[in-house]
Amino acid sequence: MIGPIISSGIISPAWDNLFAVILGMGFGFALESSGFSSSRKIIGTFFGYDFVVVKVFFTAAIVASLGLLYLSYLGLVDFSLLYIQPTFLASAIVGGVIMGIGFAMGGFCPGTSLCAAAVGRIDGLVFFGGMFIGVFLFSEAFPLFENMYYSGSLGAKMINSVFGISPELFTFILVLAAVGMFIGATWIQKKVKKVEY
Amino acid sequence: MKKINNDGSFYLNPYLGGVILGTVLLLSFYISGRGLGASGAVKNSVAATVNMIAPQHVEHSAYYSQFAGGDKKPMSNWLVFEVLGVLAGAFLSGIIFNRIKIKVEHSPKITERRRLLFALGGGLIFGFGSQLARGCTSGAALSGMAVLSLGGYITMIAIFGTAFGAAWLFRKNWI
Known part of the structure; x- marks a missing residue:
């Protein structure tokens, strides 16, 4: 079956929301079982006492990137039907910087705060509640940010094309960089004083 | 894998967790043609709530009107269903690994x-x-x-x- 099986019409779109629930369950399970329901475990990456975020995040990025390349190579997925996050330079950078501050303050990102709330962490629930206020404020203040929101539009640009290399070569470099990071993270974690949490 | 402790401190090996997460993400692209998300569900919930209280405001907003108002159904959205799944999946993991506990986690x-x-x-x-x-x-x-x-x-x-x-x-x- 050539994927994506919903967009290409192999399975009726009526099933899409059911798959959404099942995929979401896998997502939530993977995050919680890796320890992402604990803000102090997540934040350990930034102080060097626990690099679980780096290890899980980049392993997942590699698995998904490699998997999509293989499926595409084998003719099992039509890359043109996949949703590729469009690139808007200004908003991607400024939005990312703002999220980084919220991350360091609150100790969660949206998905992990939800996982924390699901296992009874009140700080996770409060973070998730805070998001509603932030989203509401952005939506109301949208006219002020509209120019920035749409500026620097590059469409569905792929990162390998910036460097003028093939997706395969870029992914290979990504794997090498990630393995280097894993080795470095493990080395640093051994040197840093343990934090009890 | 380590023995499951009763204090809820058992976590999957991070690389195994990453492989599971990456596989779910890959399946999401293979099945639905899109990746996983979280904040989008909050956006749709906010847009739906504002639309219920002040539909005219949504109609005139350059932001809300992309997601709500008119024939749009912001709560019948892939990401909203996915996020409900996230809650269930995380709860299931919390039960399996004995981590369900109501508390505020913070530095002493x-x-x-x-x-x-x-x-x-x-x-x-x-x-x-x-x-x-x-x-x-x-x-x-x-x-x-x-x-x-x-x-x-x-x-x-x-x-x-x-x-x-x-x-x-x-x-x-x-x-």
Whole structure:
């Protein structure tokens, strides 16, 4: 079956929301079982006492990137039907910087705060509640940010094309960089004083 | 894998967790043609709520009107269903690994109240930024990276780069 099986019409779109629930369950399970329901475990990456975020995040990025390349190579997925996050330079950078501050303050990102709330962490629930206020404020203040929101539009640009290399070569470099990071993270974690949490 | 402790401290090996997460993400692209997300569901919920209270306001808003109002059904959205699944999946994992417990997790050096205030502020700021960047750590960064989106990589670097610096500012809350 050539994927994506919903967009290409192999399975009726009526099933899409059911798959959404099942995929979401896998997502939530993977995050919680890796320890992402604990803000102090997540934040350990930034102080060097626990690099679980780096290890899980980049392993997942590699698995998904490699998997999509293989499926595409084998003719099992039509890359043109996949949703590729469009690139808007200004908003991607400024939005990312703002999220980084919220991350360091609150100790969660949206998905992990939800996982924390699901296992009874009140700080996770409060973070998730805070998001509603932030989203509401952005939506109301949208006219002020509209120019920035749409500026620097590059469409569905792929990162390998910036460097003028093939997706395969870029992914290979990504794997090498990630393995280097894993080795470095493990080395640093051994040197840093343990934090009890 | 280690023995399951009763104090709820058992976690999967991070590389195994990463492989499971990556496989779910891959399946999401293979089945639905899109990546995973989280902040989008909050956006749709906010738009739906505002639409219920003030439909005219939604109609005139250049932002809300993209997701709500008219024939649009913001709550019957892929991401909203996916996020309900996230709650269920995380709860299931919490039961299996014995981590279900109602508590405020915080450094012993700060009060519960301080932790909750910072969690609220952090959520507010993160939510705001996720709308500007068109997605959060999952929707923009991780899912974007899986399909080699330039924007996904830029957002990922901006989030983690800033968080490394900002964590130092907030270090009293954590270590």
